[in-house]
Structure formats: C-alpha cells, structure tokens
Amino acid sequence: TMACLTAIDAGDGLGAFVHKTPEIALEQARAADARLAAGNAPSLCGIPLGIKDLFCTKGVASQAASNILKGFKPEYESTVTAQLFGAGAVMLGKLNMDEFAMGSSNETSCYGPVVNPWRCDDRELTPGGSSGGSAAAVAADLCLAATGTDTGGSIRQPAAFTGIVGIKPTYGRVSRWGIVAFASSLDQAGPMTKTVRDAAIMLGCMAGHDPKDSTSADLAVPDFEAALTGDIRGRRIGIPREYRMDGMPAEIEKLWAAGTAMLRDAGAEIVDISLPHTKYALPTYYVVAPAEASSNLARYDGVRYGHRAKLAAGDGITEMYEKTRAEGFGAEVQRRVMIGTYVLSAGFYDAYYNRARKVRALIKRDFEQAFAAGVDAILTPATPSAAFGLGEMANASPVEMYLNDVFTVTVNLAGLPGIAVPVGLDAQGLPLGLQLIGRPWEEGDLLNHAYVLE
Numbered sequence: 001t002m003a004c005l006t007a008i009d010a011g012d013g014l015g016a017f018v019h020k021t022p023e024i025a026l027e028q029a030r031a032a033d034a035r036l037a038a039g040n041a042p043s044l045c046g047i048p049l050g051i052k053d054l055f056c057t058k059g060v061a062s063q064a065a066s067n068i069l070k071g072f073k074p075e076y077e078s079t080v081t082a083q084l085f086g087a088g089a090v091m092l093g094k095l096n097m098d099e100f101a102m103g104s105s106n107e108t109s110c111y112g113p114v115v116n117p118w119r120c121d122d123r124e125l126t127p128g129g130s131s132g133g134s135a136a137a138v139a140a141d142l143c144l145a146a147t148g149t150d151t152g153g154s155i156r157q158p159a160a161f162t163g164i165v166g167i168k169p170t171y172g173r174v175s176r177w178g179i180v181a182f183a184s185s186l187d188q189a190g191p192m193t194k195t196v197r198d199a200a201i202m203l204g205c206m207a208g209h210d211p212k213d214s215t216s217a218d219l220a221v222p223d224f225e226a227a228l229t230g231d232i233r234g235r236r237i238g239i240p241r242e243y244r245m246d247g248m249p250a251e252i253e254k255l256w257a258a259g260t261a262m263l264r265d266a267g268a269e270i271v272d273i274s275l276p277h278t279k280y281a282l283p284t285y286y287v288v289a290p291a292e293a294s295s296n297l298a299r300y301d302g303v304r305y306g307h308r309a310k311l312a313a314g315d316g317i318t319e320m321y322e323k324t325r326a327e328g329f330g331a332e333v334q335r336r337v338m339i340g341t342y343v344l345s346a347g348f349y350d351a352y353y354n355r356a357r358k359v360r361a362l363i364k365r366d367f368e369q370a371f372a373a374g375v376d377a378i379l380t381p382a383t384p385s386a387a388f389g390l391g392e393m394a395n396a397s398p399v400e401m402y403l404n405d406v407f408t409v410t411v412n413l414a415g416l417p418g419i420a421v422p423v424g425l426d427a428q429g430l431p432l433g434l435q436l437i438g439r440p441w442e443e444g445d446l447l448n449h450a451y452v453l454e
C-alpha cells in the first residue's frame with residue numbers, strides 16, 4: 001500500500017486517479033496486517049486496489065466523472081466494493097473514466113483525459129475507455145488491480161489498449177447495486193488485472209447473489225482460480241467469420257491467427273462458425289444503451305444529487321432542470337440522452353427501440369446456436385486497432401468512436417462473459433489483445449482458456 005501511494009504521488013501524471021484516499025488505505029492496510037498476524041487472512045488481504053469512479057463508496061466522492069455529481073458523497077457502499085473490502089482489499093482512491101461510462105477513449109471525463117502509460121515515440125495515447133483510469137493505473141503499477149465496468153466493452157477495450165487482463169462476467173454474476181447506472185440491461189462490473197490468475201481471484205470476491213439487485217443471479221460462485229488448469233484438450237474454439245471485418249489491419253489478423261494457433265497447440269479443436277447477426281450489433285447497441293441511459297439519467301434533476309445551476313429571478317422548476325442538466329452533462333452524455341429519448345418517444349418507439357430489442361434477441365440466439373453446436377469458447381480480436389492518439393478523434397464523427405466497440409458490444413447484448421487478454425505487440429510496440437467469449441455462467445472455463453493465451 002505504501003509503495004502504491006508513493007507511486008501515485010510521484011508518478012500519476014497520467015491522470016488516472018481523480019480522488020486519492022490515503023487515510024482510508026492506511027487504515028485498511030493496518031487492519032489487513034492485523035488479520036494476517038492473527039492468521040485469518042482473506043483472499044485479498046492487504047491488496048491495494050483502485051476503484052472506478054462509477055462505484056459508490058461511502059463518504060468518498062463518487063462522481064462518475066461528471067460535473068452533475070460534483071460534491072456527491074454516497075451514504076452507502078456499493079455491493080462490489082463492500083465485498084472487496086470484506087475480502088481484505090485496500091482502496092487507494094477513485095479512478096478516472098468517461099463521463100457516466102459513455103466513451104471509448106476516456107476523453108469525455110469532467111476531469112480530463114487519462115494518458116496511456118504505453119507510449120509510441122512522443123505521441124500520447126488513449127488508454128481506451130470508459131475504464132481508462134483503471135487500465136492505466138494497473139498498467140503503470142499504481143495499483144495491483146482495479147475495478148471496471150463494461151456496458152459495451154469498457155473493461156475489455158481499455159484492457160487491450162494497455163496490455164492487461166479484463167473480464168466482463170455473465171450478466172447477473174456481479175451485483176450492480178451501488179454502481180451508477182448507465183444501461184441497466186447491459187452493465188456489469190468486473191476486475192482489471194495484470195494476470196488471468198489475479199482476475200480469477202478478484203472476480204471470486206466481486207461475484208455473488210445480492211438481493212438488492214433484482215437481476216443478480218442466485219447462483220453459487222465457483223472457485224474460479226481452481227479452474228485454471230491450463231488443460232483445454234478437446235475443447236472446441238469457434239472462430240466467427242463475421243468478425244473478419246473489411247479493412248481489418250494486418251496486425252490484428254496476425255494476432256488472431258497467433259492466438260488461434262496457441263489454442264490449437266494446447267490441444268483445442270478450432271472450428272469456423274457463423275454469427276450472422278453480428279453486423280447489426282453496433283446499431284442495436286447504440287439504440288438500446290442510449291434508451292436505457294436517458295431513463296437512468298432522468299434522476300439528475302438538480303434536486304437529489306450533486307450540482308444545481310444558479311437560477312435567475314422568476315425561474316421555475318423547468319428552468320432549474322434545464323439549466324442544471326445543460327451545465328452538468330457533457331456533450332457526449334447530452335447526445336446519448338437526446339438519442340435515447342428520441343428512440344423511446346411514442347412516434348418512434350416501434351421503429352427503433354422495439355426493433356432493436358428484437359434484433360438483440362437474434363444476436364443472442366446466434367451465440368446460443370453456436371454453443372448448442374458444441375462450441376466451448378469463441379475467439380475474436382478485442383479491438384479493431386491498437387491504442388490511438390489522444391485528441392486524434394476530436395474532429396471525427398461520434399460514429400467513428402463507436403466503431404471501436406464493434407467486437408465487444410455483442411457480448412453485452414447477449415449477456416455473455418467475455419475476457420480480453422494481452423497476446424502480442426504491434427509493429428510500433430503497442431499492446432494488442434484478443435477476446436474470448438464463453439458460455440453463460442462458465443467464467444471459470446473462460447478464464448482457463450484465457451490462461452492458455454496469456
């Protein structure tokens with residue numbers, strides 16, 4: 001803990017930590033020492049973590065990197081952080097992210113961007129998003145691991161951009177209680193770690209049934225670490241042909257082939273599969289996620305949380321809502337709220353939202369059919385490229401940024417577990433990751449396949 005606190009103070013020119021909590025960290029570390037001395041150390045005893053700013057932490061600023069939550073200190077602890085602290089973990093502070101987890105480059109944060117610790121010449125690169133602070137902090141050794149959340153790729157894409165491991169569990173495996181909601185039918189929290197083994201251990205501490213989240217599954221949490229045997233002989237790995245996109249960089253193709261070879265060499269059988277509705281995933285996601293976001297973000301009204309705009313004489317409640325939300329939400333969040341309210345509006349509900357829900361069911365069915373045909377895991381690239389430069393997308397259309405999520409959103413739409421594993425470097429020496437997608441509730445098996453790739 002001391003080493004991490006020193007590293008954060010000395011080295012966080014990256015902008016990863018937005019609130020540091022050294023007093024809490026030292027208190028938790030002392031308690032961990034006592035538990036160690038007493039001989040009853042739980043699995044994360046004394047392990048210093050960074051916590052994404054999306055998690056509510058009792059008495060500690062939790063802003064979801066938004067100005068509208070300025071000054072908000074929750075009265076309660078999220079289930080995930082409560083379980084991590086119960087397992088002996090230490091909180092070093094809160095980590096930067098895209099505002100309300102909307103973004104793929106950490107550039108929509110009210111705190112400003114995060115710099116990827118990986119450099120290419122003198123170019124500053126994005127660590128990805130929305131869990132960019134989590135990814136950068138782990139990759140730069142400012143903490144041993146971090147929490148992330150993933151609605152459409154926000155754990156897996158930043159993990160791939162920074163050369164670390166990130167797993168999005170099956171929807172319902174980890175409680176969403178106390179995590180600021182973005183798109184509730186897609187959101188899942190998961191660990192971001194240096195190794196697959198760390199991810200297995202940390203996921204075990206984050207997962208489990210929680211009566212406070214009605215979508216949390218009442219299933220026992222298996223020993224994920226025990227699943228890491230490295231034995232995948234006879235397992236069937238699906239390679240989905242629809243993920244071979246036009247214009248895919250040769251380096252990504254090469255990486256995918258290398259990963260396929262590693263799994264084959266370990267005794268797995270490689271099979272070509274088809275997930276025919278893949279091409280509809282991105283537009284489906286960018287209807288469903290904003291729709292749910294517009295509803296979830298209605299609660300930021302200037303009354304219940306954080307910021308309230310200064311009002312002029314004669315302003316009524318409508319002006320208070322309008323001014324507060326115009327000042328408090330950044331451009332990307334406003335765009336999502338506008339899209340979401342549009343696709344949910346009476347005249348367009350059937351054409352957009354209802355249509356998207358139906359296509360979502362087809363995307364899910366593609367995966368179900370592949371698993372029913374005997375596929376155990378699916379291997380794809382995690383991202384269409386290595387980390388891009390900070391500011392590089394500033395003048396691009398928002399859709400170009402959304403294209404980053406092309407390989408990851410399918411997994412959230414289908415509610416499946418997905419993991420990003422660092423597998424190689426590109427010609428410029430930047431990390432590249434592959435994604436493995438598993439059967440629902442089979443995170444242990446998924447982690448074991450990732451263990452072979454690591």
Ligand code: GLN
Nearest residue numbers: 101102103151152153154
């Ligand atoms: N980049 C995607 C988005 O902006 C995913 C974000 C996430 O997973 N939280 O919606």
